[in-house]
Amino acid sequence: MRPTSFDQLTPIRNFSEVRATPATILRIAVDIAVIWLAFLLSWLAEGNHLNTLIPNGSGIIQLVGLSSLxxxxAYMSAGLYNHHSKYNAWTKIGRIALINLGILLIATVIRATTGLSGPLEPHLIFTTVIGATALLSMARIGSLVLRSEDWPGSRLVTTEQPDETKVLVIGGGGYIGSALVKELLDGGLRVSVLDAMHFGEEPLARVAGHPNLTLIREDFRHIEALTRAVSGVGTVIHLGGLVGDPACAFDSDLTVDVNVTATKVIGEIAKARGVRRFIFASSCSVYGACDDTVNEDSHFNPQSLYARSKVASEAVLDALNSPDFSVTCLRFATIYGISGRTRFDLVVNLLCAKAVRDNEITVYGADQWRPFVHVEDVARAIVTTLRAPRHLVSGEAFNVGSDAQNYTLGDVAELIQKQVPDAAIISDDTFVDKRNYRVSFEKIRSRLGFTPAWTIESGIAQVVSVVRSNQVGDYSLPTYSNVLYLKEHGTKSFCNFKITGWEQEFMSLDHIDHIAPQDTIDRPAA
Structure with missing residues (x-):
């Protein structure tokens, strides 16, 4: 990752992203007025009369005006006027209190060292700052109460008519999301991203400050943030969750929480808020192990917790599909290529990095088949689905990739070696992934007219070029691997909800048996 530059520091970025919109100007004017109102109330509380303001006008204007400025x-630098960042009311109150405390100290020092305020007493400065903090906090608390689901008028306050030009991308700071957000913005759409941004600001650096981008730095399991984020949105694209077999196996309860429980909650809230389209990121891993070429009607045969979580998520979302709420599940092939948050725990990217840096290409199970697709083509497929007539995609699942990019892992190794001739291919069959499948992509091609623009050869060339030019650092760092990130940072901070039971029913192989014949399932340990 590139080192953080001076202008990427959060306060400076927040300040630079403030837009002179009527709403922002009004908020600034109100906050300044509140500070002056607090001073006026403090002045009167001291037993002074309004007509005594004029003789002390110069000092008052200088000190209170400077404090307001x-x-x-400080509020701008804290992101309180930032269109691209949203914080909950309690966070705003905390920031206001800390900032005003700092203003109190500064004003006190100015008065003590310069006498700028003239005859104003020190305790008047103190009561003004305390009063301003109280008034501003009351305004934020009032906003919080009005947004509350328990408030009788909350639906009138928070519910907006869905706008087809507004899209919410959940998990927009990830591997796919960072490519998708740019694609959506380039297409003229207004985009909100709901993401905790665990990997920092780098994934969305290319679109930072875009006037049509709103970044909501929250966990998508935070109900208040989620409810606000979906309000007025025409389409929700759900990319969030734990991705990959190793990451999901690291903590099964967390996987169920993030991948299944949260998906159900997101779908229900989106539907209740009037969202028209819901696009879910699934995976071709749901097909598991199969000797024949599979399509969207093939039986599920998941071989991992990750794949089972995708089967369960598709099931809970399918139950929500209706004429007014169109659910589409996109089953991505194994993804490769460079994005704003590149991963090197994916087979093509990893083997390319090892070929360049280590001069070896280690393949586990060279005869296993996989379908592949470039991350930018995945983004294009999502946009294609978004723009398709609803009757073509409602309640449907689409495999995303191309028939021409079904390869064995041995084939992939040979293609990489052609571009990195010094790298030796090492075949190791001591550990073999149970997944083995070829996939048909006829449905998305014939129904939506989608075909990938990238080939695996061009994708390999891209990754090799980026690694060779040192545009990425050590590919083995946790930054580039979902499971290594979890191991380094732990899972405690990710855990929000208690597993209640229904999730396990959807995750169980007994439930999947209703979808796939029992004799097709190779039962792994639960």
Missing amino acids: LACI
Whole structure:
């Protein structure tokens, strides 16, 4: 990752992203007015009369005016006027209190060292700052109460008519999301991203400050943030969750929480808020092990917890599909290529990096088949689905990839070796992944007219070029691997909800038996 530059620091970025919109100007004007109102109330509470303001006008204007200016600059730097960042009310109150405390100290020092305020007493400065903090906090608390689901008028306040030009991307700071957000913005859509941004700001650096981008730095399991985020949105694209077999196997309860429980909650809230389209990121891993070429009507045969979580998520979303709420599940092939948050725990990317840096290409199970697709083509497929007539995609699943990119892992190794001739292919069959499948992509090609623009050869060339030019650092760092990130940071901070039981029913192989014949399932340990 590139080192953080001076202008990427959060306060500076927040300040630079403030837009002079009527709403922002009004909020700034109100906050300044509140500070002056707090001073006026403090002045009167001291037993002074309004007519005594004029003789002390110069000092009052200088000190209170300077305090107002400093407060607004600090509020801007804290992101309180930032269109691209949203914080819950309690976070805003905390930031206001800390900033005003700083203003109090600055004003006190200015008065003590310069006498700028003239005859104003020190305790008047103190009561003004305390009063301003209280008034501003009351305004934020009032906003929180009005947004509350328990407030009788909350639906009138928070519910907007869905706008087809507004898209919410959940998990937009990830591997796929960072490519998708740019594609959506380039297409003229207004995009909100709901993401905790665990991997920092780098994934969305290419679109930072875009006037049509709103970044909501929250866990998508945070109900208040989620409810606000979906309001007025025409389409929700759900990319969030734990991705990959190793990452999901690391903590099964967390996987169920993030991948299944949260998906159900997101779908239900989106439907209740009037969202028209819901696009879900699934995986061709749901097909598991199969000797024949599979399509969207083939039986599921998941070989991992990750795959089972995708089967369960598709099931809970399918139950929500209706004429007014169109659910589409996109089953991605194994993804490769460079994006804003590149992963090197994916087979093509990893083997390319090892070929360049280690001069070896280690293949486990060279005869296993996999379908492949470039991350930018995945983004294009999502946009194609978004723009398709609803009757073509409602309640449907589509495999995303191309028939021409079904390869064995041995084939992939040979294609990489052609571009990195010094790398030796090492075949190791001591550990063989149970997944083995070829996939048909006829449905998305014939129904939606989608075909990938990338070939696996061009994707390999891209990854090799990026690694060779040192545009990425050590490919083995946790930044580039979902499971290594979990191991380094732990899972405690990710755990929100208690597993209640229904999720396990959807995750169980007994449930999957209703979808796939029992004799097709190779039962792994639960």
